[in-house]
Amino acid sequence: MSSVLQARGVVMTFRNGDEETQVLRGIDVDLAPGELVALVGASGSGKSTLLSILGLLLRPTEGEIQIAGQRVDDMGEKARAAFRNQRLGFVFQFHHLLPDFSAMENVAFPAAAPAGGISPEMRRRALSLLERVGLADRAHFPASRLSGGQKQRVAIARALMNRPELVIADEPTGNLDLRSAGQVLDLMGEVNREEGGTFLICTHDEHVAARCHRRILLVDGKVQPQEEKAIPGG
Amino acid sequence: MFALTVARRYLTSNPAQTVLLVTGVALGVTVFIFITALIEGLAINLTEQVTGNSAHVTLEPATRLAQILPGDDGVRTEGVALISTFQRSQIRTWSSTVDLIRSQSGVAGLSPQISGNAFLVKGEAVQPVSVTGLEPEGLDAITPITPSLVSGQGALGADGLLIGVELAKDLGLTAGQPVLLRTDRGGERLLTVRGIFKTGLQSLDSRVAFMSLQTARPLFNLPEGVTNIEVKLDEPGRAREVADFLAGATGLRATPWQDKNLNLEAALDAQGRTGTLIQIFSLISIIIGVASALVLSAYRRRSEVGIMRAFGISGRFIVAVFMLQGLLIGLAGGLLGCLSGYGLCTFLASLTGADGTPPLPIAPERGGYVAVLILTTLGAVLASAFPARSAARIDPLEAIQQ
Ligand SMILES: Nc1ncnc2c1ncn2[C@@H]1O[C@H](COP(=O)(O)OP(=O)(O)OP(=O)(O)O)[C@@H](O)[C@H]1O
Numbered sequence A: 001m002s003s004v005l006q007a008r009g010v011v012m013t014f015r016n017g018d019e020e021t022q023v024l025r026g027i028d029v030d031l032a033p034g035e036l037v038a039l040v041g042a043s044g045s046g047k048s049t050l051l052s053i054l055g056l057l058l059r060p061t062e063g064e065i066q067i068a069g070q071r072v073d074d075m076g077e078k079a080r081a082a083f084r085n086q087r088l089g090f091v092f093q094f095h096h097l098l099p100d101f102s103a104m105e106n107v108a109f110p111a112a113a114p115a116g117g118i119s120p121e122m123r124r125r126a127l128s129l130l131e132r133v134g135l136a137d138r139a140h141f142p143a144s145r146l147s148g149g150q151k152q153r154v155a156i157a158r159a160l161m162n163r164p165e166l167v168i169a170d171e172p173t174g175n176l177d178l179r180s181a182g183q184v185l186d187l188m189g190e191v192n193r194e195e196g197g198t199f200l201i202c203t204h205d206e207h208v209a210a211r212c213h214r215r216i217l218l219v220d221g222k223v224q225p226q227e228e229k230a231i232p233g234g
Numbered sequence B: 001m002f003a004l005t006v007a008r009r010y011l012t013s014n015p016a017q018t019v020l021l022v023t024g025v026a027l028g029v030t031v032f033i034f035i036t037a038l039i040e041g042l043a044i045n046l047t048e049q050v051t052g053n054s055a056h057v058t059l060e061p062a063t064r065l066a067q068i069l070p071g072d073d074g075v076r077t078e079g080v081a082l083i084s085t086f087q088r089s090q091i092r093t094w095s096s097t098v099d100l101i102r103s104q105s106g107v108a109g110l111s112p113q114i115s116g117n118a119f120l121v122k123g124e125a126v127q128p129v130s131v132t133g134l135e136p137e138g139l140d141a142i143t144p145i146t147p148s149l150v151s152g153q154g155a156l157g158a159d160g161l162l163i164g165v166e167l168a169k170d171l172g173l174t175a176g177q178p179v180l181l182r183t184d185r186g187g188e189r190l191l192t193v194r195g196i197f198k199t200g201l202q203s204l205d206s207r208v209a210f211m212s213l214q215t216a217r218p219l220f221n222l223p224e225g226v227t228n229i230e231v232k233l234d235e236p237g238r239a240r241e242v243a244d245f246l247a248g249a250t251g252l253r254a255t256p257w258q259d260k261n262l263n264l265e266a267a268l269d270a271q272g273r274t275g276t277l278i279q280i281f282s283l284i285s286i287i288i289g290v291a292s293a294l295v296l297s298a299y300r301r302r303s304e305v306g307i308m309r310a311f312g313i314s315g316r317f318i319v320a321v322f323m324l325q326g327l328l329i330g331l332a333g334g335l336l337g338c339l340s341g342y343g344l345c346t347f348l349a350s351l352t353g354a355d356g357t358p359p360l361p362i363a364p365e366r367g368g369y370v371a372v373l374i375l376t377t378l379g380a381v382l383a384s385a386f387p388a389r390s391a392a393r394i395d396p397l398e399a400i401q402q
């Protein structure tokens, strides 16, 4: 079976002087193409740490990771950056939009910076993503003038710009009210269905977790075995 | 280039800060230009004062010895020290030498001369004079004599003599009167004072007499040659170079004016060094200003830069964004500073003091504009290198977690 992500034996130990904290103690994760997976667990259980490792933002102490069939844990910094740019998408709890750029420019940014400019094709793609997240009429608004929910929707569109194989989202609805959170989640579900990307979403929100295909529960640095929900349409 | 778009956006997103920063750079550039134009102007002014009434390069026979004698007014001028030999040292081929000099670019004027010592005798009064015999059309080539005439006129004629106002007073002479001239070569002739000049230079006004070359020939026993050729240049600063060339080309001894005014050269050098020091400090202040502004900006934008890094945007791109900000600030500040510096200098140069001359001898066209524009731009880019590198090294995780 081809998997989008395959992690084996991921261990993360933080060292602070003499003090050692083992946050992840041998984690295996497999994500199939098109899956929408919730990563859940108590606060401090290591969810963000695992997402950073799987998103190539942090190197694990131990473990082997393959994304889209490619070993990524032994890549150099430049190759990891290029990989993040072309194959991964990120949504964080805080939107982290560039306030001096329009919504459209923010969405196109991950494609435009390496290419040296926003091509007409990038523009079309960015506008269609904004349309999908319901912000077609805000495309040329400066990001700083959008509402919190709108910003997070722009951030989702940005994460999808380069058609990533895997989108990693760390509490994407954590800063939003119930209604906005619902919209954001609907959106990820829709995009997942239409574009077929794989989503790994860390969340504390039961509503969010309930709408995913399955969940991965992290307890004390290990994955707790779970009953799987049926994959919709399957 | 997208990095340029981002750099421009960053600068325009905070117009007040950018305007302040560019103004600061422009101010530094204005100071640089003002100092450059002032030092250059002072040098031109001093050089003009010293060389305005004398030659920039003097050509003499190679065997003739000259001594540096202090003049009455303290300015070192060349005293004529002739060696009394039967064979008078002279430049025989002077007309071909004159043609050669005239063909050089940057030569403003030249005058082949017979210089010698003599006495002027009027009744009981006797005064020593330095006689300069020259071609009448070359009378003003080295020293503007005609414009300094206070009485009589400048036509030398066959027996005419022009003397300084001090000498005229000492001998009680007025224009149109005859006077006896007796040279150290034994020549003697009754000449007529055609005009009296006042240059303001003691050494000229009290000791020098001009006559035509033809009049001087029999008096100094030089039927064909001349004793020296005086050259005036468009740019006094090139005198040494021109002298070296002429010495090589003619085999004559060529003395640039600086060699007769070593004190002035030293003073100009010291002045130039002071100027350089101020220029360096104004550049350093520009660099520090730009660097600190960009360090702050890189700090404020660390989370933005962090997210760019998370999205895999290269460190090179981020370095480019910050260095291009430096480049834009340097260029804008440099251009603005050039404009305001030129404006300030032309304004100061247009002022007139009590005596009708500008209070500061500033040379607005010598502000070093191209140099300061290049240095400022390079300096600003250099200043942005450190903040750019530190921005490119921001850890995306740290920035995202805030
Ligand atoms: N750089 C670090 N150095 C030392 N300890 C760290 C570091 N980063 C995280 N930790 C620790 O690792 C543990 C897991 O942190 P992590 O942020 O992954 O938890 P989380 O599951 O995302 O929690 P939350 O739900 O509150 O966001 C915590 O105890 C935290 O203190």
Ligand SMILES: [Mg+2]
Pocket (backbone or CB within 6 Å): A047, A048, A049, A170
């Ligand atoms: Mg977390």
